[in-house]
Amino acid sequence: MKPYIKENEWSIIEHGFDPEKHEISESLFSIGNGHMGQRANFEETYTGSSLQGSYMAGVYYPDKTRVGWWKNGYPEYFAKVLNSTNWIGLNIVIDGEELDLNNAVVSDFTRELNMKEGYLTRSFQAELNNGRKINVTATRFVSIVQKEVGAIKYEVTPLNFSGTLGVTSYLDGDIKNTDANYDEKFWDPVNTTLSDNRASITVKTKKLDFVFCSTMETQIVKNGQVLDLKGAGEEKVKYAGLTYEAPLTENETTVIYKYAVNITNRDHDTQQLEAVAENELDKAVLKGFDKLKEEQAEAWHQKWLDSDIVIKGDVAAQQGIRFNIFQLNQTYTGEDARLNIGPKGFTGEKYGGSTYWDTEAYCLPFYLSTADEQIPKNLLIYRHNHLEKAKENARKLGFEKGALYPMVTMNGEESHNEWEITFEEIHRNGAIAYAIYNYVTYTGDKSYLGQYGIEVLAEIARFWEERVNFVKSKDVYMILGVTGPNEYENNVNNNWYTNRIASWTLEYTLEVLDYLKDSDRNLYDQWVNKLNLTEDEIVKWADIINKMYYPEDKEEGIFLQQDGFLDKELMAVSDLADKHLPLNQNWSWDRILRSCFIKQADVLQGLYFLNHEFDMETKKRNFDFYEPMTVHESSLSPCVHSILACELGYKEKAYEMYLRTARLDLDNYNNDTEDGCHITSMAGTWMSVVQGFGGMKFKNDSLILNPFIPEQWQSFSFTIRYRGARLMITVNQESIKVANKSNKTVNLVILGDELTLDGHNNLEVSH
């Protein structure tokens, strides 16, 4: 399908209504505020193809596992984000005929997602079968100020008649997840209330007792006056609707305002839900739509100050990067450590909306650099909160000690059910540890280690201790039977990345223990005591570090992705005829597995994470060896390649890799955006700009910048927070400028030169 989104620096715009593209647009134009999200479904009835989707952060359901052949150890349930009460519904009836864009002549259709101010607007002209022509403009947003509130302004202007407008404003909780394994509904009714202009419904999940209350008020305004109408109530199971009739006058606009509040017992006492919702609704209605929208614009303005990237000379690139940043900020705002970032955010149901290692590997850097320290810290605390479940998970798989974090989770329990991933993709445990290192190194906040970090590190270290396998005859430790980050290999022995990140975890854990011992002996002793940490364990960890086996080819000077990799037929992706790509749609799984082709960075993921450990030549040899065999059939792959290519001076490759994800959803590159947007890979695109083109690293309390600018761009700039300072870095074809927008002094290393930049000062370096 040809890309159809109009290029614009601050908005996502679609002109013309094409039902074929509607589900893609429903994903792209999604709105969210970290608490809830809403696909860009129409408010009015639409009988064409649509994925109706409204999601509440942290509300999930344990859907009974579906497999072909059961393997011992599989979880009984897959925890799924829940498609919840539809709060946007407005049935519009024009002189007796229901408005339905699937059943009307539509013209002048425009959809716009205003990213600067955080709202969705849609306008169109429709000619109904009864000959009535109307103009409609619908605007809505979910507030990032008052997080439980959504507001809609729906304007109807009759163009060739005066007549009657019928409006049914409703809340519908009889919702089913499209991805339900057994076609079951997950919601039970609890209560419905109806008054003249307000209604509420309360529903409850069939398991786990999530209670969800929605309440709404509807107003109809004509000539600037709120009409004094009483809605006719209709109550069905899990449904409440209020129907109004209002006059329509030719060429005059009648406006429907709908305010809704969506709250759950995750945040409020179950018994108080209706009262709290009522109260929130009062507040929203009192402010009114325009005031709420102003607040929204102001709050988004603040977010953009922290996180914007400006690209000059390339509108498509500008739009792409802003879309990614906007969606990340819509998905996760970080105040609530119980929440995390699903691969599709609130834009669809695929992958269950749960937490993957994507968070630690790709998303954390974005929040580290663009948000208050507490926010990335909450991502770490999320995993600390799940430590007991991770220990249970390890026990369930037969380990006597340690913690294995799940592949996919909503509450800490494993949800995934593919043995080659669930049981074998254990490198994820390394990423959890690495995130602690990453956070502490970036923020300098070592207090986290003694507060929470060491507990997680020690339990992960214990897992690796038990999971490795000592081979006496070779005097080495090995890790057998794993799946590395490259999921196009399963059940391999000695995946270099897994072996390295496992051993690195042990190294870092010992380093942190030493740090605690030196810095706060008392705290250290408390942890040793609490963890029952023994000298034997510490000795064993050191022994594993010393004797870990790493597959290498010394002649080629490369790390081997796993044992036996060189026995494969080695060829470049460029040698494959087009008909073979993408492999995952054209090749059977065994063929993919025995081929040399790589889904996503694996050895290179290690060179990215542990970048400081390897010299440039080593990185270059490995990049040159693996990159040509990589098909990037994970959206998480190109960013790592782009960053490494930048470091290695492979400018064209870096830009090519950047382009592969920069507009992944906007251009529907993978032909799957209708399922939702690739939220976690959007963070990878941000990394490509900041860590790749910006060349941003950090070491020893200094921020390092080694930027280069693609020749296609005039300039790019990004804003980051670093150690209390707020810096804006601008790179153009001639120079690098750093503006310190705070009063904190920062240490910089730009193109190798150590510099100090005081508060509210600027500097410029030529390159």
Place this chain on the structure above:
Amino acid sequence: MKPYIKENEWSIIEHGFDPEKHEISESLFSIGNGHMGQRANFEETYTGSSLQGSYMAGVYYPDKTRVGWWKNGYPEYFAKVLNSTNWIGLNIVIDGEELDLNNAVVSDFTRELNMKEGYLTRSFQAELNNGRKINVTATRFVSIVQKEVGAIKYEVTPLNFSGTLGVTSYLDGDIKNTDANYDEKFWDPVNTTLSDNRASITVKTKKLDFVFCSTMETQIVKNGQVLDLKGAGEEKVKYAGLTYEAPLTENETTVIYKYAVNITNRDHDTQQLEAVAENELDKAVLKGFDKLKEEQAEAWHQKWLDSDIVIKGDVAAQQGIRFNIFQLNQTYTGEDARLNIGPKGFTGEKYGGSTYWDTEAYCLPFYLSTADEQIPKNLLIYRHNHLEKAKENARKLGFEKGALYPMVTMNGEESHNEWEITFEEIHRNGAIAYAIYNYVTYTGDKSYLGQYGIEVLAEIARFWEERVNFVKSKDVYMILGVTGPNEYENNVNNNWYTNRIASWTLEYTLEVLDYLKDSDRNLYDQWVNKLNLTEDEIVKWADIINKMYYPEDKEEGIFLQQDGFLDKELMAVSDLADKHLPLNQNWSWDRILRSCFIKQADVLQGLYFLNHEFDMETKKRNFDFYEPMTVHESSLSPCVHSILACELGYKEKAYEMYLRTARLDLDNYNNDTEDGCHITSMAGTWMSVVQGFGGMKFKNDSLILNPFIPEQWQSFSFTIRYRGARLMITVNQESIKVANKSNKTVNLVILGDELTLDGHNNLEVSH
């Protein structure tokens, strides 16, 4: 559960009715005749737990695949044997109360499967809630003479009253497979007919157009007279019933005879089904129950002459082996080359009732030795008939030429959907080739090679040619990414067995080509032409044979199950605490995979198949290395170990391995007999006796016998067909006797001595 079957040489006997064991008994007491099979369900209503099962050979359904996560290449459907019209149904009403053993006081319950004559009988006394006491004896069989006919004799004797017997004799086609993936019914109604004493129903599969017609006649006999009763007809969708009333006189027996015919459009013209069924029914009714039963006994007598094994001094062993032989003969009679042997035969639904490599690896030897040559030949022709589908299967997996036989199939198409098995367990292709070798070597019928064999061999050879991987740096061919016979390893490189059987296939194919070229140049040229066989291919095959890589440990003198096997932590099963076993119920899949433990013979399977290639020391070293690590969690494993242990003189181990499967179902060893009996592994038990204890091999037109007798037995004897002769071999603690029951002379090698035994002569050799 404690074994409850009474020991008896010729019968399977259960005393006392225990509803908890009913489903196990329903499997054990199944009857079949190669055309159809029937679980030992009760004729009368039974409201307790039961798996109602009636299966017709070759009638199957493509049930939509169910998976958790789809892999490219998976089949869309799993072909399943169909649970079909229930033809045994007889509702019995005693003075107004329905007989239901779940709702009556049952005593003197006995079930007996008479293996000598091939029928099932059941008798019991029941006291109903209305106080009526009756004796019932029910006898039934499916005829191996008139294959579409089933007959029931149901005797009712009132013990404490005279009254009324109500009988509803019915055919019920509204049947569902318990293992349906989506809880669907697979049968549609076609037609129902009813007359006074006959009824028929015709049903049709929702896909594939199998049409199945059942017809029945019911007679009620009192005092030796057929009562002149007219049944009251009841017709429902896919159901026809006739209800009779007859007087019951205290202590007099009233007998219900039910004759049923079950035919399908696999064997008859669809339009003629009802007429043919009517005609068959006429024949059966004319003969009457007693005559049909006599014919049955005579036919089974002939089968036993060909295939019986007699064990003296051990009734349990005698019963076990006869049960296995009986079930094999009930499952597959070999006249129809479209049929094959499902893992559960007609005794249950598990594994879809389809064809696995079990047939070639385990069942073929039984039929080679106990049946007319055409019968094992039909098993080979079955695969020849599927050659085009096997080529399609290879294409589907991306191969440009050659044939890959499916892992599981009903019609030649792949049915299985687990990538690690479906796509990777390619060694099955070797077993298909080996079966040709096995057949030709045993029978001496080399004509098969030029008739069908070479076509299958060449296409399999082509598959291996494309599937191997040349590793330039090592100048060897490898086979990467396979699952060997030991399914407790997945996606390994260079599974020794797979590499060896692949190379062996190429060797044998070249040998057969040479033979054809030498013996019939014209035929050879025809095949070269038809197969487009090129000189390049033949050169390539020879090159692969020369340069095939075999993982070995030269120091230990063992073949390695696969690359890296010695990196595992090696330990014996005996070192595991009991709580770990069986591994497949106690360990997660990854733990099983990375352990050294072996599900079933793998390297040893190669030493069994290609026994003549290896010296005794090599076999011993490998057996000593692998056997202690083998958990035998496949019922197909112990037989190979038992046979090799016999050869190596490990008498105790041989007997121990023999016992593990000899009474697998009778003693419900694996706790799963309620799902059906392990039909294909029963052939392995036969092999354990004949090839193991009997030490039977064949080479260069000689039959080789190296018997030993377990000390627990007085003697054992088995009958085989060999090259037109019929031999009975009896082994006791002192000697080996061979009786030639034919007029053909045979060459024997007994305990190393070459002997010739003329027709109708005997010989005896001491040992």
